[in-house]
Amino acid sequence: MLIRLRRGWEIPERLATPEDVYLNRRTFLQALGVTGLSTIGALMGCNREGQSQSATEAPPPPIGLPTPSATANLYPAKRNEHFTLDRPLTDEPIAARYNNFYEFSPNKQQVSRLVNAFQTRPWQIEVRGLVKKPQTFAIDELVRRMPLEERLYRHRCVEAWAMAVPWTGFPIKALINLVEPLSSAKYLRMVTFNNPEQAVGMNDDTYPWPYFEGLTMAEATNDLALFVTGIYGHELTKQHGAPMRLVTPWKYGYKSIKSIVRIEFTDQQPPTFWATLVPREYDFSANVNPAVPHPRWSQESERLIGTSDRRQTLLYNGYGEFVADLYKT
Ligand SMILES: Nc1nc2c(c(=O)[nH]1)N[C@H]1C(S)=C(S)[C@@H](COP(=O)(O)O)O[C@H]1N2
Numbered sequence: 001m002l003i004r005l006r007r008g009w010e011i012p013e014r015l016a017t018p019e020d021v022y023l024n025r026r027t028f029l030q031a032l033g034v035t036g037l038s039t040i041g042a043l044m045g046c047n048r049e050g051q052s053q054s055a056t057e058a059p060p061p062p063i064g065l066p067t068p069s070a071t072a073n074l075y076p077a078k079r080n081e082h083f084t085l086d087r088p089l090t091d092e093p094i095a096a097r098y099n100n101f102y103e104f105s106p107n108k109q110q111v112s113r114l115v116n117a118f119q120t121r122p123w124q125i126e127v128r129g130l131v132k133k134p135q136t137f138a139i140d141e142l143v144r145r146m147p148l149e150e151r152l153y154r155h156r157c158v159e160a161w162a163m164a165v166p167w168t169g170f171p172i173k174a175l176i177n178l179v180e181p182l183s184s185a186k187y188l189r190m191v192t193f194n195n196p197e198q199a200v201g202m203n204d205d206t207y208p209w210p211y212f213e214g215l216t217m218a219e220a221t222n223d224l225a226l227f228v229t230g231i232y233g234h235e236l237t238k239q240h241g242a243p244m245r246l247v248t249p250w251k252y253g254y255k256s257i258k259s260i261v262r263i264e265f266t267d268q269q270p271p272t273f274w275a276t277l278v279p280r281e282y283d284f285s286a287n288v289n290p291a292v293p294h295p296r297w298s299q300e301s302e303r304l305i306g307t308s309d310r311r312q313t314l315l316y317n318g319y320g321e322f323v324a325d326l327y328k329t
């Protein structure tokens with residue numbers, strides 16, 4: 001039996017619809033008698049051969065809110081009407097059950113089922129490195145001090161699916177101002193929580209956990225760059241990266257690191273999770289650009305999840321008026 005094993009990140013989303021991946025993987029696992037979660041990643045993508053069975057599927061889980069917090073009453077926040085969309089908002093149940101969060105599963109449709117044990121309070125965020133005022137914030141105190149607003153943003157995953165979401169959060173700039181970076185600070189490095197007991201996918205040690213990402217200072221202080229603590233008018237759910245995640249809508253989704261515990265100001269370009277795993281496929285800047293194909297698939301168009309709509313992908317995901325100046329040479 002010859003099985004071509006491929007990791008989830010090795011196939012464009014277009015070639016592996018989540019339904020195919022999920023149903024065939026189930027069949028596969030059953031046939032092999034495999035139940036170990038660590039094998040799921042290795043089996044992602046060996047699909048499309050056998051036809052999907054109508055597996056007796058459990059009903060979808062409710063849209064899980066995070067661990068109770070002291071700031072739930074801050075939502076919904078006032079919408080900033082400056083940010084408009086060219087497409088309908090994605091329905092919340094669609095966005096809530098289609099998540100890239102490898103700490104829980106490499107299968108986007110499984111993540112929301114696996115986040116229950118994840119504790120998002122108490123939660124602290126340490127800010128350190130090249131700043132005048134390094135400090136550790138309790139998340140609810142930080143959120144209370146920040147100017148929360150709602151923004152409608154497009155989101156474009158490198159796998160060529162897209163959605164449009166109402167995020168609630170605050171400009172990264174507001175947090176940067178609190179800690180006063182030194183002039184030597186050129187980059188922000190951000191790190192996700194590390195707890196394999198609460199996040200079952202972290203037991204797969206083929207990944208360099210915990211997840212890490214970075215931005216230049218110019219990117220981080222751009223108006224568009226948000227730290228997000230809410231979605232669809234309520235607190236951020238676990239599967240979307242509670243209690244606080246990054247959102248940089250002109251970049252591919254993998255930059256928008258979830259469930260952040262540490263932010264460090266440095267003078268060196270920080271390594272990133274996906275570029276560490278597959279350097280020739282995932283670069284540091286990760287700006288959305290339809291003219292630059294991924295090494296194994298085109299980036300010219302994208303599928304809007306929950307619909308059969310396919311759209312042309314726009315340079316900087318349509319946010320050129322805000323960010324193009326950052327990349328002029
Ligand atoms: N810690 C962490 N952050 C992450 C990821 C991840 O696997 N782990 N996936 C990224 C990718 S590839 C995308 S497309 C978005 C998905 O965000 P969503 O699930 O809220 O749609 O989260 C990003 N942030």
Ligand SMILES: [Mo]
Pocket residue numbers: 100156157158159252253254
């Ligand atoms: Mo992504």
